[in-house]
Amino acid sequence: xxxxxxxxxxxxxxxxxxxxxxxxxxxxxxxxxxxxxxxxxxxxxxxxxxxxxxxxxxxxxxxxxxxxxxxxxxxxxxxxxxxxxxxxxxxxxxxxxxxxxxxxxxxxxxxxxxxxxxxxxxxxxxxxxxxxxxxxxxxxxxxxxxxxxxxxxxxxxxxxxxxxxxxxxxxxxxxxxxxxxxxxxxxxxxxxxxxxxxxxxxxxxxxxxxxxxxxxxxxxxxxxxxxxxxxxxxxxxxxxxxxxxxxxxxxxxxxxxxxxxxxxxxxxxxxxxxxxxxxxxxxxxxxxxxxxxxxxxxxxxxxxxxxxxxxxxxxxxxxxxxxxxxxxxxxxxxxxxxxx
Amino acid sequence: xxxxxxxxxxxxxxxxxxxxxxxxxxxxxxxxxxxxxxxxxxxxxxxxxxxxxxxxxxxxxxxxxxxxxxxxxxxxxxxxxxxxxxxxxxxxxxxxxxxxxxxxxxxxxxxxxxxxxxxxxxxxxxxxxxxxxxxxxxxxxxxxxxxxxxxxxxxxxxxxxxxxxxxxxxxxxxxxxxxxxxxxxxxxxxxxxxxxxxxxxxxxxxxxxxxxxxxxxxxxxxxxxxxxxxxxxxxxxxxxxxxxxxxxxxxxxxxxxxxxxxxxxxxxxxxxxxxxxxxxxxxxxxxxxxxxxxxxxxxxxxxxxx
Numbered sequence: 046x047x048x049x050x051x052x053x054x055x056x057x058x059x060x061x062x063x064x065x066x067x068x069x070x071x072x073x074x075x076x077x078x079x080x081x082x083x084x085x086x087x088x089x090x091x092x093x094x095x096x097x098x099x100x101x102x103x104x105x106x107x108x109x110x111x112x113x114x115x116x117x118x119x120x121x122x123x124x125x126x127x128x129x130x131x132x133x134x135x136x137x138x139x140x141x142x143x144x145x146x147x148x149x150x151x152x153x154x155x156x157x158x159x160x161x162x163x164x165x166x167x168x169x170x171x172x173x174x175x176x177x178x179x180x181x182x183x184x185x186x187x188x189x190x191x192x193x194x195x196x197x198x199x200x201x202x203x204x205x206x207x208x209x210x211x212x213x214x215x216x217x218x219x220x221x222x223x224x225x226x227x228x229x230x231x232x233x234x235x236x237x238x239x240x241x242x243x244x245x246x247x248x249x250x251x252x253x254x255x256x257x258x259x260x261x262x263x264x265x266x267x268x269x270x271x272x273x274x275x276x277x278x279x280x281x282x283x284x285x286x287x288x289x290x291x292x293x294x295x296x297x298x299x300x301x302x303x304x305x306x307x308x309x310x311x312x313x314x315x316x317x318x319x320x321x322x323x324x325x326x327x328x329x330x331x332x333x334x335x336x337x338x339x340x341x342x343x344x345x346x347x348x349x350x351x352x353x354x355x356x357x358x359x360x361x362x363x364x365x366x367x368x369x370x371x372x373x374x375x376x377x378x379x380x381x382x383x384x385x
Numbered sequence: 386x387x388x389x390x391x392x393x394x395x396x397x398x399x400x401x402x403x404x405x406x407x408x409x410x411x412x413x414x415x416x417x418x419x420x421x422x423x424x425x426x427x428x429x430x431x432x433x434x435x436x437x438x439x440x441x442x443x444x445x446x447x448x449x450x451x452x453x454x455x456x457x458x459x460x461x462x463x464x465x466x467x468x469x470x471x472x473x474x475x476x477x478x479x480x481x482x483x484x485x486x487x488x489x490x491x492x493x494x495x496x497x498x499x500x501x502x503x504x505x506x507x508x509x510x511x512x513x514x515x516x517x518x519x520x521x522x523x524x525x526x527x528x529x530x531x532x533x534x535x536x537x538x539x540x541x542x543x544x545x546x547x548x549x550x551x552x553x554x555x556x557x558x559x560x561x562x563x564x565x566x567x568x569x570x571x572x573x574x575x576x577x578x579x580x581x582x583x584x585x586x587x588x589x590x591x592x593x594x595x596x597x598x599x600x601x602x603x604x605x606x607x608x609x610x611x612x613x614x615x616x617x618x619x620x621x622x623x624x625x626x627x628x629x630x631x632x633x634x635x636x637x638x639x640x641x642x643x644x645x646x647x648x649x650x651x652x653x654x655x656x657x658x659x660x661x662x663x664x665x666x667x668x669x670x671x672x673x674x675x676x677x678x679x680x681x682x683x684x685x686x687x688x689x690x691x
Contacts (some may be wrong), residue, residue: 071513111479117478117479117482119482174442179679179680182679182680182683183679183683183684185478186416186422186478186622187618187622187683189422189478189482190422190614190615190617190618191618191675191679193611193614194611194614194615194618194672195672195676198672198673199670201668201669202665202669204663205661205665205667205668206661206665207661208661263608300489305619314611314681315606318482318486321479321482321483321486322483322486325479325483329479331523337622342605355494355495355497355498356494357490357493357494358490358494358495358498359490359493360493361487361488361490361494362487362491364483364484364486364487364490365469365484365487365488365491368480368487369469369472369481369484372480
């Protein structure tokens with residue numbers, strides 16, 4: 046019997062569960078919105094949908110450690126920003142014809158997304174390895190404060206390091222390219238972002254149902270029991286943290302290309318908080334929570350932002366209400382039940 | 386580098402450390418007694434600063450403003466505790482983080498709404514303006530010296546309050562076993578509100594004092610909040626003594642790092658590169674300190690356990 050079959054009750058295999066239907070609906074809604082905006086020739090709305098897709102990727106990275114592993118990381122902006130700066134810095138060198146380094150071989154930077162993504166994921170993963178190895182020595186509220194503090198460390202480093210724009214950030218003059226696509230065309234870039242999003246969600250779903258994923262969820266529920274069956278929770282959580290950092294860095298690289306600009310604001314603690322907010326709005330621990338949450342957040346930002354300059358005031362009230370009284374989030378509301 | 390500058394910066398480090406202690410003490414008390422992580426503590430710091438600026442501008446008296454900062458922050462803390470925070474004690478840390486994150490948005494945007502985005506400036510009261518000559522011929526700002534004195538006085542007062550008074554006994558008992566002291570007839574709800582308001586008042590006082598040196602603006606609380614987290618991680622959660630030692634360590638490391646690292650690097654590299662590398666490293670120094678403490682003692686210097 047494969048591990049994938051263990052957690053699913055028999056009834057779910059016969060008919061798609063309500064959550065699966067909601068997930069399909071959410072994915073479809075994003076596609077329909079993007080394509081509809083394209084048909085109506087509204088490039089701004091396409092960009093908005095692309096932003097949702099990219100932020101959902103970042104949220105999906107966080108969801109792996111938070112939703113499945115139960116680790117409240119308040120520093121995921123670090124990996125998001127590292128991905129963004131990877132994109133920005135590689136493109137900066139390639140576009141200015143200033144080699145990044147000449148030894149041991151000549152490296153001139155790059156404007157090719159696949160290569161940039163690879164670099165972003167490796168660097169994001171390495172940062173997560175270092176930060177995770179230190180932070181995972183602790184649990185609970187310590188972990189929250191420490192991830193927040195390390196995120197802030199990278200933020201201040203980016204501000205005070207003048208080589209790549211410091212506080213002013215770094216523009217990317219031309220959006221990086223992807224073989225076979227014209228990424229400057231909004232709908233093609235949207236399609237690319239959505240494809241990456243679905244690939245990431247597929248990967249996380251696969252991971253969640255694998256032996257590794259089951260161990261990860263067990264680490265959230267009861268560390269002692271996991272140890273009793275011979276698995277060290279620390280190792281499982283660290284691997285999840287590294288994968289999570291890599292995914293969030295990938296989102297950061299895409300986000301930099303969306304805005305054609307990176308700045309320390311991509312590293313700010315506020316963004317770490319927003320990523321957490323996406324998950325609680327969507328419904329913590331659910332596969333599609335980041336998409337539901339990011340979609341709702343961007344919609345609210347757009348709608349409330351049009352009503353009042355102080356939209357975050359109302360958003361704060363709404364968020365408070367959701368946390369205090371509606372803990373299942375959007376998906377919990379749509380499926381009519383809390384997640385186990 | 387002259388000795389005078391060094392001593393001056395040392396005093397600045399102590400001063401910023403003591404202000405951090407005022408922030409961290411409230412946070413660590415609230416965590417120790419109620420088990421709550423409160424991100425909105427920085428907002429209470431901001432409330433104190435704005436109350437001081439508003440009242441000082443209206444009445445012309447800095448001292449009334451200072452009193453108002455303590456009163457306003459304590460009142461805001463008590464209201465928030467009763468309205469929101471007490472629903473969070475039984476929740477997990479994620480809910481606490483998100484709810485208090487929501488409170489930050491409400492406080493920050495609400496203040497921006499009322500006061501606008503421009504920073505306000507407070508005048509140092511006439512009695513404390515100017516500078517004094519310390520032994521050794523060092524000129525130092527009288528107001529900063531007064532802040533050091535005030536910080537030390539509050540620290541001593543807090544230690545006495547926690548260590549010697551009936552309230553302090555209840556607070557410490559609350560940390561150890563909250564069911565037991567509720568069973569002994571202590572109104573635990575009132576105690577929680579009191580502890581929260583006390584922490585808020587300390588944050589508000591720190592906000593007003595630091596706001597006078599720097600400026601009063603929306604969002605001023607969050608960088609301090611995160612520094613206070615670093616302090617607590619270094620000192621150990623729930624320990625007032627840890628908060629004091631941690632705050633002084635962080636304040637001194639931050640200040641001295643900024644002063645010493647750039648010239649240190651210029652000893653073996655050219656000046657412009659040394660300045661940028663030194664400045665970048667100095668901005669990371671306290672986090673490196675935190676990482677080192679974590680490697681040696683994951684529970685903090687004075688923490689009972691992680």
